[in-house]
Amino acid sequence: MPQQVRIGTRASALALTQTGHVADALADLADLAVETVRVRTQGDRVRASLASLGGTGVFVTALRDALLDGRCDVAVHSLKDLPTGPADGLVVAAVPPRADARDALCARDGLTLATLPAGARIGTGSPRRAAQLRALRPDVDVVDIRGNVGTRLGRVRGLDATTVATGSQVGPDAPHPGVATDAPRGDLDAVVLAAAGLGRLGRLDAVTEWFAPDVLAPAPGQGALAVEVRTADAAADTPLAHALRALDDPPTRRAVVAERAVLARLEAGCAAPVGAWGRVDDATGALALDAVVAAVDGSRVLRLAARGAADDDAAADALGRQLAEDLLAAGADRLAPLGPTR
Numbered sequence: 586m587p588q589q590v591r592i593g594t595r596a597s598a599l600a601l602t603q604t605g606h607v608a609d610a611l612a613d614l615a616d617l618a619v620e621t622v623r624v625r626t627q628g629d630r631v632r633a634s635l636a637s638l639g640g641t642g643v644f645v646t647a648l649r650d651a652l653l654d655g656r657c658d659v660a661v662h663s664l665k666d667l668p669t670g671p672a673d674g675l676v677v678a679a680v681p682p683r684a685d686a687r688d689a690l691c692a693r694d695g696l697t698l699a700t701l702p703a704g705a706r707i708g709t710g711s712p713r714r715a716a717q718l719r720a721l722r723p724d725v726d727v728v729d730i731r732g733n734v735g736t737r738l739g740r741v742r743g744l745d746a747t748t749v750a751t752g753s754q755v756g757p758d759a760p761h762p763g764v765a766t767d768a769p770r771g772d773l774d775a776v777v778l779a780a781a782g783l784g785r786l787g788r789l790d791a792v793t794e795w796f797a798p799d800v801l802a803p804a805p806g807q808g809a810l811a812v813e814v815r816t817a818d819a820a821a822d823t824p825l826a827h828a829l830r831a832l833d834d835p836p837t838r839r840a841v842v843a844e845r846a847v848l849a850r851l852e853a854g855c856a857a858p859v860g861a862w863g864r865v866d867d868a869t870g871a872l873a874l875d876a877v878v879a880a881v882d883g884s885r886v887l888r889l890a891a892r893g894a895a896d897d898d899a900a901a902d903a904l905g906r907q908l909a910e911d912l913l914a915a916g917a918d919r920l921a922p923l924g925p926t927r
């Protein structure tokens with residue numbers, strides 16, 4: 586008899602694909618019968634700008650509640666949407682191998698950040714992306730936008746003929762009711778999105794430029810997933826627990842632990858103009874970490890790097906915290922709105 590496992594997911598096209606990948610991977614690793622359960626989160630219901638929602642956890646809380654009250658056994662999150670604090674009774678049991686951590690520009694007419702005209706309108710809901718875009722091109726107009734990936738692509742002039750192939754953007758599963766039909770279309774010259782999300786949705790065709798992480802620092806955890814379960818279930822001697830241990834990728838986990846430690850020490854959430862990029866060197870096992878704090882108006886960008894042995898998660902965490910200390914010593918908190926309430 587296979588072990589029955591219910592895997593909870595948001596209903597957005599992106600969440601459904603991510604969850605589907607994890608469900609397939611788990612089922613390949615052990616004798617599991619995996620069933621998907623859809624959960625609606627505050628981030629899906631509320632249309633206000635993400636920055637104004639006050640950030641941490643809007644996409645996550647409802648999934649965690651579903652885990653805790655037993656409506657599902659496994660939850661899949663985008664790691665960058667996961668608050669840095671621990672959740673009582675729950676544990677991230679697996680961080681699968683990371684996809685592309687980079688941000689990508691999706692512009693009309695094949696344009697890049699360098700070739701977009703002065704005054705070009707670039708959409709993003711992320712203060713981190715806005716700040717770094719303004720620093721790179723002070724003459725562009727960064728526009729605050731929301732909505733799922735298909736909606737955002739639809740706002741780029743010339744990119745609006747196609748929609749995300751793998752998920753419905755309207756109807757009962759629409760994560761942002763009304764947004765798909767109400768949002769203006771073709772009113773922007775470009776948007777910036779995570780390459781990982783575009784890749785998972787089969788929309789890399791829309792990318793006109795990939796930003797190297799040392800040009801535009803990605804969000805801590807970008808491109809990585811977190812597979813969360815009840816603490817007792819992670820430690821159990823069950824097919825699910827074995828599959829989770831096999832799915833976990835220690836180099837990815839160490840990199841994102843370090844990135845998220847920067848965010849935690851800065852007491853910053855996903856709405857802060859903070860970027861971090863960690864990676865473990867295959868040959869030496871060393872962990873390299875870059876971190877950026879930017880003034881939202883783009884007038885200053887503070888960028889520091891660190892490197893360490895990071896043999897385990899605790900060492901990765903310490904490396905990230907130390908880099909955050911160095912950023913604070915260099916004036917990060919005078920540059921950007923940090924702190925838990927922002």
Ligand SMILES: NCc1[nH]cc(CCC(=O)O)c1CC(=O)O
Binds near residue numbers: 663664780782783809
């Ligand atoms: N906050 C929304 C969100 N959360 C995760 C991703 C993309 C996938 C990832 O970063 O792993 C996105 C969309 C985007 O930033 O373009």
